Amino acid sequence: MNVVQKPETAAAAGNPLKKLEAVKQSPWLDFIQRSFIHDGSLKKLVDEDGLKGVTSNPAIFEKAMGHGTDYDDQFKQLVGGGNTDVSTLYETMAIEDIRAACAVLKPVWDATEGLDGYVSLEVSPYLGLQTEPTIAEARRLWKTVDVSNLMVKVPGTEPGVPAIRQLIADGININVTLLFSLDAYKAVLEAYIAGLEERHGKGEDISHIASVASFFVSRIDGLIDKEIDKRVAAGDKDAETLKALRGKVAIANAKMAYQHYLEVSASPRWQTLKAAGANPQRLLWASTGVKDKAYPDTLYCDELIGADTVNTMPPATMDAFRERGTVAETLGADIEAARKVLADADRLGLDLNGVTTKLVKDGVDAFADSFDALLGAVAAKQTALLADTLTKTELSLPQDVDEGVKASLDRWRKDGTIRRLWQRDASVWTGKDEAKWLNWLTIVDDRLGDIAVLQSFQDEVKAKGFSHVLLLGMGGSSLGPEVLAETFGHRAGFPELHVLDSTDPQQVASFERKVDLANTLVIVSSKSGGTLEPNILKDYFFDKVKQAVGDKVGSHFVAVTDPGSHMEEVAKKDGFWRIFYGDKQIGGRFSVLSNFGIVPAAAMGLDLREFLENAQRMAKACSDGAPPLQNPGVILGTVLGVSAKLGRDKVTVVASPAIYDMGAWLEQLMAESTGKEGHGLIPIDDETLGGPEVYGHDRVFAYLRLADSPDAGQDKAIEALKAAKQPVVTITLSNTLQIAQEFFRWELATAVAGAIIGINAFDQPDVEASKVETRKLTDAYNQSGSLPAETPFGTDGDFSFFADEKNASALGGSSLEDVIKAQFARIKEGDYVALLAYIERDDATRDWIQKARLAIRDGKHIATAAEFGPRFLHSTGQAYKGGPNSGVFIQITADDAADVAVPGAKYSFGVVKAAQARGDFDVLAERGRRALRVHIKGNLKAGLDRLGQAIAAAAA
Numbered sequence: 001m002n003v004v005q006k007p008e009t010a011a012a013a014g015n016p017l018k019k020l021e022a023v024k025q026s027p028w029l030d031f032i033q034r035s036f037i038h039d040g041s042l043k044k045l046v047d048e049d050g051l052k053g054v055t056s057n058p059a060i061f062e063k064a065m066g067h068g069t070d071y072d073d074q075f076k077q078l079v080g081g082g083n084t085d086v087s088t089l090y091e092t093m094a095i096e097d098i099r100a101a102c103a104v105l106k107p108v109w110d111a112t113e114g115l116d117g118y119v120s121l122e123v124s125p126y127l128g129l130q131t132e133p134t135i136a137e138a139r140r141l142w143k144t145v146d147v148s149n150l151m152v153k154v155p156g157t158e159p160g161v162p163a164i165r166q167l168i169a170d171g172i173n174i175n176v177t178l179l180f181s182l183d184a185y186k187a188v189l190e191a192y193i194a195g196l197e198e199r200h201g202k203g204e205d206i207s208h209i210a211s212v213a214s215f216f217v218s219r220i221d222g223l224i225d226k227e228i229d230k231r232v233a234a235g236d237k238d239a240e241t242l243k244a245l246r247g248k249v250a251i252a253n254a255k256m257a258y259q260h261y262l263e264v265s266a267s268p269r270w271q272t273l274k275a276a277g278a279n280p281q282r283l284l285w286a287s288t289g290v291k292d293k294a295y296p297d298t299l300y301c302d303e304l305i306g307a308d309t310v311n312t313m314p315p316a317t318m319d320a321f322r323e324r325g326t327v328a329e330t331l332g333a334d335i336e337a338a339r340k341v342l343a344d345a346d347r348l349g350l351d352l353n354g355v356t357t358k359l360v361k362d363g364v365d366a367f368a369d370s371f372d373a374l375l376g377a378v379a380a381k382q383t384a385l386l387a388d389t390l391t392k393t394e395l396s397l398p399q400d401v402d403e404g405v406k407a408s409l410d411r412w413r414k415d416g417t418i419r420r421l422w423q424r425d426a427s428v429w430t431g432k433d434e435a436k437w438l439n440w441l442t443i444v445d446d447r448l449g450d451i452a453v454l455q456s457f458q459d460e461v462k463a464k465g466f467s468h469v470l471l472l473g474m475g476g477s478s479l480g481p482e483v484l485a486e487t488f489g490h491r492a493g494f495p496e497l498h499v500l501d502s503t504d505p506q507q508v509a510s511f512e513r514k515v516d517l518a519n520t521l522v523i524v525s526s527k528s529g530g531t532l533e534p535n536i537l538k539d540y541f542f543d544k545v546k547q548a549v550g551d552k553v554g555s556h557f558v559a560v561t562d563p564g565s566h567m568e569e570v571a572k573k574d575g576f577w578r579i580f581y582g583d584k585q586i587g588g589r590f591s592v593l594s595n596f597g598i599v600p601a602a603a604m605g606l607d608l609r610e611f612l613e614n615a616q617r618m619a620k621a622c623s624d625g626a627p628p629l630q631n632p633g634v635i636l637g638t639v640l641g642v643s644a645k646l647g648r649d650k651v652t653v654v655a656s657p658a659i660y661d662m663g664a665w666l667e668q669l670m671a672e673s674t675g676k677e678g679h680g681l682i683p684i685d686d687e688t689l690g691g692p693e694v695y696g697h698d699r700v701f702a703y704l705r706l707a708d709s710p711d712a713g714q715d716k717a718i719e720a721l722k723a724a725k726q727p728v729v730t731i732t733l734s735n736t737l738q739i740a741q742e743f744f745r746w747e748l749a750t751a752v753a754g755a756i757i758g759i760n761a762f763d764q765p766d767v768e769a770s771k772v773e774t775r776k777l778t779d780a781y782n783q784s785g786s787l788p789a790e791t792p793f794g795t796d797g798d799f800s801f802f803a804d805e806k807n808a809s810a811l812g813g814s815s816l817e818d819v820i821k822a823q824f825a826r827i828k829e830g831d832y833v834a835l836l837a838y839i840e841r842d843d844a845t846r847d848w849i850q851k852a853r854l855a856i857r858d859g860k861h862i863a864t865a866a867e868f869g870p871r872f873l874h875s876t877g878q879a880y881k882g883g884p885n886s887g888v889f890i891q892i893t894a895d896d897a898a899d900v901a902v903p904g905a906k907y908s909f910g911v912v913k914a915a916q917a918r919g920d921f922d923v924l925a926e927r928g929r930r931a932l933r934v935h936i937k938g939n940l941k942a943g944l945d946r947l948g949q950a951i952a953a954a955a956a
């Protein structure tokens, strides 16, 4: 802007801007920019041009902040000063500008005794159509900016009107924006008067309140002229009259608004308020920069000059008016001609009402779009400044997924869905009870708030000198801690964390051997407190530790559980050392950043602040203000959700070796959250990458790559997959601690994917079903001393085959090889095979299952899952039963070489495990899944060897 263009000459010739004062019109500037305030340009306008106010809007801030380098210093300072979200970054910088501009305009405010000298700041354009949130936001901005010459800008939409009334009654200066129609203006002026009357009625001062009604001009001509041009080009019979209306309708409309203002000002009702000290709500001509270059650039200034009005001019218009504006009282002149323009327009069907209605909606949308662009630019700068302190996302997507993702992200942007998600609006999902399950969104800040307690627990654990921590729990209560144990290992000076999530007797016994019971801290972890496994594991280890340490056994036990649970009762009764509580509004699989993850993290000696601040950095990056296109959680969730809808529902997780166990946690998160009602993501974890030829079109790959120790083989295989146009999301972590960031990001991503898939991401109905079946079986055992008899549909040496009737008849066959072959013959394209092994999970069995699944994957070119029971029941089990019916299951059970008794119960761990396998199978069968159970008697290793060979042969 050429703000100081020959000011002396202009002044000498009678600067039109200055001359406006004589006709009581105030020129305001429709522009803000930091450098423009700081380099004295704004002050110069005040001093030399008689500038009397400043307006801003989201589009203006987008131009100022979204481009250039003006804000970079403060950006760096804010980003470096701690974890911040995008909205706070924007607002902090915007408010600084507004305050600085207010300071420049303050002398005008003083000199005009509060008539002029205002700077306007608009409420979030996202609120344009909501009354109560607009009131709250305007009050908040008024309080935060805290300067008397601020005007808060509120849209004069239908829902905005009651907000305006209330805010005026509150005593807040309001600039009403987005006024296009006479009717809307009338409603706003009425709201202003009613607000003043309310305040006055309460005996409160009204003399300090200022307000303007921003009536938009050029945008009206923009639309009307377009229609005129269209009709003229189409040879309309009224072409000449239509052409004569070009560039006239907006001004005529504004003149009518001014007439209404004059009428109301003369009314006794207004005179009463005036006598009480009220200031009029002046009309402010907005949108006064000409958009059609055919018009004189001073058109919407010259033609709208009248007493007690404001014209807010964009810089170029102000320059033009200074140079060649004509100051004459035009606003009240030629009123009849203006009426005729409007009557002609109406007669010719130019539909001013339709145009103004559309402009309000477009205006709200356009400011929201600008705000999206602004926050997007702020987010992009923030991400760049955070560099590798924030994990990075890179997408390599085939065309159909790419297009779907872009369309979905834009839909989320336009619909404000990420804001609705953060506002806990259940209709983002299915409108059921989702709002009750969203405290994971804010749990990181909550835990940081409680960090002193957690740190002192950590200090005490260290001081007590435990050698081991043994965590007992399932699913969400164990998988997060397991990731911590596997990723961070044994920390010097702290006990080593082990996580036991099995009822397999051998596995229970192995863990007992791994720890020094007399020197072990046991964490019993169960949200509900009622889950069978942690309860019987607690009974077992309580007994064992008691044998080792006697009566002080309780001092070796800590519970993590939700308030009021059965486990809390047990912990109190048994004198546990500590009880840490979960948050009842967080489900198990979303609980890793709550005490369920943080308490074991403390016990094993992680730096809790560093860990939580990492998670917080990602939570801020995923905040409601971060537009979908820049929001790491929304981006990932969109890729997963859109891919699933395109048939790519096998989310294949690949992770660098040092963080390999993230996949186990991710399996539960994705499967339990989305695998229901026949839909969902099927996580495929730990399936060693193959060449592109072994994959079908049902995959999406998520590669968690640790930048400081990547695996060259994985890198190479991923590049080949990208080249083969498989969808790949690469997430780069610069250090292991950043898994905390990924915990949060994947939680949000899963919630987003669930919304796209269209399910309630926070229940797990089908897990409950197998728990019910298991309970029936253990109850039967308690009564009769044995599990109900069952008959195999075939046997082969040490192998017996079980299935329900339907599956059995499809499988037939009597040799192991035939049965497996028959099961594999049922595989169709896009299916997955899951091996569900209810055996000890150790290095040897993990190696075995891995070989078996790879043989299937490479032979059949389908996705495979390799799972151990009962742990997967609390994880992928939900999706196997509730998700798409594309699973082909082989359940593997075996005679236990040695069983382990559960203290105080009739059943043993072996019986529980057998009941769990049968309960699981019954539900799979009942859901019409293709399922086969192979039971191995005698030597497990020999049995697994033969089964492995049969699988490899059948898959080949």
Ligand SMILES: O=P(O)(O)OC[C@H]1O[C@](O)(CO)[C@@H](O)[C@@H]1O
Pocket (backbone or CB within 6 Å): 474, 475, 476, 477, 525, 526, 527, 528, 529, 530, 531, 534, 587, 588, 589, 672, 764, 767, 873, 874, 875
């Ligand atoms: O923490 P709890 O209540 O013992 O539950 C363990 C797991 O069982 C489930 O409720 C069902 O599998 C999971 O959602 C949960 O993480």
Ligand SMILES: O=C[C@H](O)[C@H](O)COP(=O)(O)O
Pocket (backbone or CB within 6 Å): 030, 055, 056, 057, 059, 177, 214, 216, 218, 219, 285, 286, 287, 288, 289, 312
């Ligand atoms: O308050 C000012 C308005 O936001 C502005 O004048 C709109 O102008 P435009 O129509 O040129 O965007």
